[in-house]
Amino acid sequence: MNKKKVMQFSILSLVFLSLLTATATAGITDWLKEKLTGEPQLSPFDTTITISNVEPTIIRFIAVDEYDPDENGATGPGTIQGSPGGTEGASTVIGLFHFIVEDLNEPTDLPGGGGATVIQLGTNVIVTFTAPTASLFTNTINTEGCTTSSCVGNPDCTDQTAETNQLEYNCIFAMNYYDPPSPDGGAVPETDRWKITVTVKDSTGTNSDTATSGQAQEPGVDEGFDHSTCLDEDGLDCDYIIYNIIQGVSTNNALSWSGIDINYGDQPADDGLEISNVGNIAVTKETILAYNPVEDGESANYLKVDAFSVGIDYFGACDVGGTAEALINGIGVDLSQSISYSADGSDTADVFFCIWDTLNPNNIVGAPALSYVANDVQVPSNRWSIVWQS
Secondary structure, three states: OOHHHHHHHHHHHHHHHHHHHHHHHOOHHHHHHHHHHOOOOOOOOOOOOOOOOOOOEEEEEEEEEEOOOOOOOOOOOOEEOOOOOOOOOOEEEEEEEEEEEEOOOOHHHOOOOOOOOOOOEOOOEEEEEEOOHHHOOOOEEEOOEEEEEEOOOOOOOOOOOOOOOEEEEEEEEEEEOOOOOOHHHHOOHHHHOEEEEEEEEOOOOOOEEEEEOOOOOOOOOOOOOOOOOOOOOOOHHHHEEEEOOOOOEEOOOOOOOOOOOOOOOOEEOOOOEEEEEOOOOOEOEEEEEEOOOEEOOEEEEEEOHHHEEEEOOHHHOOOEOOOEEEOEEOEOEEEOOOEOOOOOOOOEEEEEEEEOOOOOOOOEEOOOOOOEEOOOOOOOOOOOEEEEEO
16 A cells, blocks of 8 residues: 555544544534534523522602691691690600512512511611701600501502512601701701601511611612602602691699688689690790689679789799789780790699789679689680790
């Protein structure tokens, strides 16, 4: 055999061996196709990626409103108008606050979302309202109860589809008459308005999210919360609360004199009146408005109120021209006294009354009687009252 034929046989052998190797690894057809066309061939396979339990995300706050019905007049979103109280701790207005939470593990992973985890206030759902820093008072209010609503078709939610992972929380809270108002009408949100803080934990008890009024969202998201439901462009009516000023005073005492001798003056009332500040601002002025006490059922017989006096000191209540002021029928008499405000419902002041002048004979009109009253039963009413201003 000549050398040329040997060389040709060797080359053919190498080609054949290469074909066998390609057939074993990728298939001769695909291998030839790739060699001939230069086009890569695919070998598909399944891929599975498992995500661990993720943290929930608080999407938005929705403006606080007074609980339906609004009993204190038309107040805008984010504004609460309370009423004068009367007893310490008396709640005067109920607020309603909504917020939206999203959990990629589905809403059932959230408290109250239909899964095994129920709402535990103060544990897995924490909602607090903190007094404005400019008010100098540290009142903090916790939500009294929260329920949930589905976000399917719910305009409060940013994802309203059937597959939504969002859930709406509806929380009620009670504000007291003595809770501090927003200084300067809430002009500066960060200092003059009540701040809202929310924390929600998922079923793990460790994955959580916390959001606070005015807080920026995560990087890459528009600054602040989604404010599409808020009235002002900054969304401040959603993020904060304005609590309006409340003014009022009250007393739970009744004024009385027992066993009066009509021939003597300087006879103090049985007890003084304790006047309570039932608003959330200091009372700077008090005025006593009094009328002639009349015989019960016979208004023609009465005592002249001019014989009565008022003061802020028990021992000086009869000292007209000194530490006391004589009362005048139907005309207010000012007291040089104010009632402080300390944001805890404990602000009071005492007022004392006296029959400083003798009743007999100049201060008894008509037939003498054994009993005289000043109340709403008379026509016209002659009930005494305290007029105040802040």
